[in-house]
Amino acid sequence: MGVYSFPIFIAVFILFLLAVHIAIPWLIYTYRKYGYFSFWSTFIILTFIFYALSAYFLVILPLPDVRDTCAIQSADTKHVQFIPFYFVYEIFSSGTINWSQPATYCSS
Structure with a gap:
């Protein structure tokens, strides 16, 4: 289970960092476009970003410990x-x- 939980925890951490950095521009964009802030559209966007990050990190992480991976094949x-x-x-x-x-x- 640790093999799967580590990449997901990394995805949650990266999602938090992205949410902190893009929250103000996203709020300005949605308020100017629609005239109000939609919680559900923001929730959908964040869940999609989390899904994409999780899928990416589950494929990429954990990285191999050695650089010469051909020697272990x-x-x-x-x-x-x-x-x-x-x-x-x-x-x-x-x-x-x-x-x-x-x-x-x-x-x-």
């Missing part, structure tokens, strides 16, 4: 390729493809 870990269509180059450079035998299309 097993040897058969699949990695993302960031060069577009690099797989085509790898397929043709392997030289083991026989177009009449579909079983040779897969390299593993």
